[in-house]
Amino acid sequence: MNAWTPLTAIVPAAGVGKRMAADIPKQYLPLAGRTVLEHTLSRLLEHPAITRIVVATGEQDEWFPTLAIARDTRIERVIGGRERADSVLNALARVDTGRVLVHDAARPCLHRCDLDALLTAADQPQGAILACRVRDTMKRGDGRGAIMESVSRDELWHALTPQCFATGPLRRALSAALRQGLAITDEASAMEWAGFHPRLVEGRGDNIKITRPEDLALAAFFLQQMIESET
Numbered sequence: 593m594n595a596w597t598p599l600t601a602i603v604p605a606a607g608v609g610k611r612m613a614a615d616i617p618k619q620y621l622p623l624a625g626r627t628v629l630e631h632t633l634s635r636l637l638e639h640p641a642i643t644r645i646v647v648a649t650g651e652q653d654e655w656f657p658t659l660a661i662a663r664d665t666r667i668e669r670v671i672g673g674r675e676r677a678d679s680v681l682n683a684l685a686r687v688d689t690g691r692v693l694v695h696d697a698a699r700p701c702l703h704r705c706d707l708d709a710l711l712t713a714a715d716q717p718q719g720a721i722l723a724c725r726v727r728d729t730m731k732r733g734d735g736r737g738a739i740m741e742s743v744s745r746d747e748l749w750h751a752l753t754p755q756c757f758a759t760g761p762l763r764r765a766l767s768a769a770l771r772q773g774l775a776i777t778d779e780a781s782a783m784e785w786a787g788f789h790p791r792l793v794e795g796r797g798d799n800i801k802i803t804r805p806e807d808l809a810l811a812a813f814f815l816q817q818m819i820e821s822e823t
């Protein structure tokens with residue numbers, strides 16, 4: 593039985609979900625009887641290591657306070673920023689544990705086994721991320737709708753979340769990278785820029801990020817499978 597070191601999780605939930613093209617932000621869309629965000633928050637709070645969550649929501653977000661889970665005293669809300677990295681940095685200002693885990697609100701299908709594996713692998717200075725190897729042949733386009741080249745799949749991974757790092761180094765790396773105007777789309781990018789080599793932890797391919805309309809039904813299927821396997 594692992595004796596987990598308590599840590600805080602950050603959940604960036606301040607996006608508008610442009611690619612989902614729904615009439616509300618995708619993190620508040622109904623999924624298997626709850627909202628996407630409630631599933632994500634619950635998955636994290638079920639783990640004994642996660643004792644607190646800082647959720648970054650949009651400034652105009654009127655949905656979050658209506659959720660029952662918003663009254664959970666382990667959850668604190670901050671206002672997000674223009675980009676995901678800005679939202680994470682705003683939330684980092686409220687984190688005082690030695691390590692911090694960042695997990696997208698849009699990824700509700702996180703399995704306990706993956707979270708256990710990530711937390712175990714992240715217990716070293718480089719940090720760690722969940723990732724899964726690419727499955728398809730990869731092409732690079734020429735920008736005009738034609739193939740320019742095939743890209744080797746060797747050691748090509750999809751970065752997922754959660755991603756887990758020492759809080760201080762992540763805060764410094766993210767702040768510095770954003771000050772440099774770098775396009776930071778995940779926490780590992782900032783840490784790599786700062787000279788770290790985060791560990792890759794192979795995770796499940798059903799830990800999808802709900803991004804486009806067709807992802808919602810897939811997430812519902814994966815969640816149903818997960819719930820059935822846990823009962």
Ligand SMILES: Nc1ccn([C@@H]2O[C@H](COP(=O)(O)OP(=O)(O)OP(=O)(O)O)[C@@H](O)[C@H]2O)c(=O)n1
Pocket residue numbers: 603604605606607608609610611612618619648672673674675676677679680696697698699801802803
């Ligand atoms: N300024 C932002 C942008 C995104 N996110 C969050 O980061 C996660 C991953 O981002 P993404 O899937 O890109 O969500 P959106 O930005 O909402 O999607 P889109 O790019 O289609 O608008 C989501 O949980 C989203 O809510 C955030 O907290 N703050």
Ligand SMILES: C[C@](O)(CO)[C@H](O)COP(=O)(O)O
Pocket residue numbers: 676696750751752753777778779801
């Ligand atoms: C953090 C992330 O989910 C890792 O793949 C991804 O970078 C988020 O990107 P998005 O453009 O904000 O969806």
